[in-house]
Amino acid sequence: MMDPDSGAKPPEGGASAAARGEERSSRRRKAKRSGKRRDAAPVIHSGQAASAVPAGRSQTQETGQPARKRKRRRARSAGNSPPAPAVDAAAGAGNRAQARPNGESPPSAGKSRNRRKKNRGGRGLQGRPLAPAKTPPNVAKAPVAPAAASASAGDARNRSGGEASASDTRAEKHAYVNDLYAALDLGTNNCRLLIAQPTRPGQFRVVDAFSRIVRLGEGLGMSRSLSPDAMDRAVDALRICAAKLSNRPIRRMRLIATEACRAAENGEEFLDRVTAETGLKLEIIDRETEARLAVSGCSSLVGREARSVVLFDIGGGSSEIAVIRIGDSRSSRLANHITHWTSLPVGVVTLSERHGGRDVTPEVFAGMVAEVEGMLANFDCPPLGPLRRPGAEDFHLIGTSGTVTTLAGVHLDLPRYDRRKVDGLWLTDAEVSAMQAKLLSWDFAGRAANPCIGPDRADLVLAGCAILEAIRRRWPSPRMRVADRGLREGLLTDMMADDGVWRRVRQRRPGTGGHDEAGARR
Numbered sequence: 001m002m003d004p005d006s007g008a009k010p011p012e013g014g015a016s017a018a019a020r021g022e023e024r025s026s027r028r029r030k031a032k033r034s035g036k037r038r039d040a041a042p043v044i045h046s047g048q049a050a051s052a053v054p055a056g057r058s059q060t061q062e063t064g065q066p067a068r069k070r071k072r073r074r075a076r077s078a079g080n081s082p083p084a085p086a087v088d089a090a091a092g093a094g095n096r097a098q099a100r101p102n103g104e105s106p107p108s109a110g111k112s113r114n115r116r117k118k119n120r121g122g123r124g125l126q127g128r129p130l131a132p133a134k135t136p137p138n139v140a141k142a143p144v145a146p147a148a149a150s151a152s153a154g155d156a157r158n159r160s161g162g163e164a165s166a167s168d169t170r171a172e173k174h175a176y177v178n179d180l181y182a183a184l185d186l187g188t189n190n191c192r193l194l195i196a197q198p199t200r201p202g203q204f205r206v207v208d209a210f211s212r213i214v215r216l217g218e219g220l221g222m223s224r225s226l227s228p229d230a231m232d233r234a235v236d237a238l239r240i241c242a243a244k245l246s247n248r249p250i251r252r253m254r255l256i257a258t259e260a261c262r263a264a265e266n267g268e269e270f271l272d273r274v275t276a277e278t279g280l281k282l283e284i285i286d287r288e289t290e291a292r293l294a295v296s297g298c299s300s301l302v303g304r305e306a307r308s309v310v311l312f313d314i315g316g317g318s319s320e321i322a323v324i325r326i327g328d329s330r331s332s333r334l335a336n337h338i339t340h341w342t343s344l345p346v347g348v349v350t351l352s353e354r355h356g357g358r359d360v361t362p363e364v365f366a367g368m369v370a371e372v373e374g375m376l377a378n379f380d381c382p383p384l385g386p387l388r389r390p391g392a393e394d395f396h397l398i399g400t401s402g403t404v405t406t407l408a409g410v411h412l413d414l415p416r417y418d419r420r421k422v423d424g425l426w427l428t429d430a431e432v433s434a435m436q437a438k439l440l441s442w443d444f445a446g447r448a449a450n451p452c453i454g455p456d457r458a459d460l461v462l463a464g465c466a467i468l469e470a471i472r473r474r475w476p477s478p479r480m481r482v483a484d485r486g487l488r489e490g491l492l493t494d495m496m497a498d499d500g501v502w503r504r505v506r507q508r509r510p511g512t513g514g515h516d517e518a519g520a521r522r
Helices: 024-034 059-063 070-077 089-099 107-122 146-159 166-173 228-246 259-263 267-278 287-297 348-355 362-377 402-412 429-441 444-449 461-474 487-499
Strands: 180-186 190-198 204-213 250-257 308-314 319-325 338-344 395-399 426-428 479-482
Touching (some): 250 487, 348 461, 362 461, 402 429, 429 461
Parallel strands (some): 180 250, 395 479
Antiparallel strands (some): 319 338
8 A cells, every 4th residue: 555645646446545636735745745756656566556647647637536635534534524435445455455464554654654643743733633734714613512522521631630620720710709808997086898809919809998987986085985976976887887798798707896995994885786786796806916907908018129117007096016027038928027016005086185186286296296205115126227228228117097198198289089199109208297397387277178188187187197207206217108008908808818819729730749829919
């Protein structure tokens, strides 16, 4: 039997593959692949017809049968096409018997198979039916039959040792896309709620939000108890939060209360009332947890170049400060780098009540700063000098509170507060000093008229500036970054990270130590 890839013409009556066609380009490619000339004489094996087809004549001229395209022969060999019509079957059977005595194949058959494998490998089709080198234009791929698709999926599962297919892995990876997480922070001054959906590693999209000034800690410094009016305001705000939470399928939520409920003698009784009237069960967190959550919420604002950071959260009844030393190796959770922290029992509400927040003179402001400096003097924290490199911007402050966001809004001269322009803003030390001096020069009416302050914060903003000034004196820094984020963002980040929603799922192969790679900066 002749070599089907030799480029020669088939003998008369032989059961052999026909040429691809009469196009000269196809014959040229075939002759080039086999290393023979197109007009070379055919190789005649023993047992074949005595009269060979002269060179240069086509099969159609000699046998009268239409030439079958080569791709049909190859497809037939894979079992994808019906058998070709018989041409002199008796002669073909005799030729095959003589060409392969005792069932053995001639040497040319093995060589042709090797050549076909080589050609397939060159086109990346090893082990699959040989296809044309180029796909004709404007021809769509044939759809896969359902049965074949099922078989292929079963083979893939068998090859992977019974594990899920690639599509299942992708579905598992993105299974969290529609999950909602909720975080509520009931502070001394504000009641805040965030409902969010995880997106890219370390980030989420806010679906719903709520914030209201309730002043739960009003009068707490004098009476040590929550007043009935303050509790009523907080319960009204929490009813709105409960309605928002009940209208959405929340996968996981965490509801916390901070300094006002921590310090009040009737804090637990108030939370029992909240559960009875709204159905929300809040937990009182300690000060260390509050500091860690603030760091988790602001972790994305700490650049890779930073080696040490002082992060502070000026609240209504307390102020949390965390000293972060990153060094050369950074953990996926920035809170793991907290070396020292403190919680000052003073906030914008308590400090303004003690010193007065409406009419603040430079002398009153200096007295507030001195009080906070005295509290910081008791904070035992080594200096940050050993980790700081001369001339490098590897240390800075991060402020997450209404005080620093208000300063940023006044600095930008915004017609109304815009979180997108404030969050992540850098302020130099000179700019912070200038904004504090401007606010101190305004009276109460002037502060209330500013769209970034308003009447609700006009009596609190200078108390916050006094706390900020004491922190800046303790840790001088050429720049400060503003963070319009805090405990709620820290709660959401921790819950999503604990659930592994940002983890990159990798399919394990049999016999390998596959593992999941965390893709979130936690």
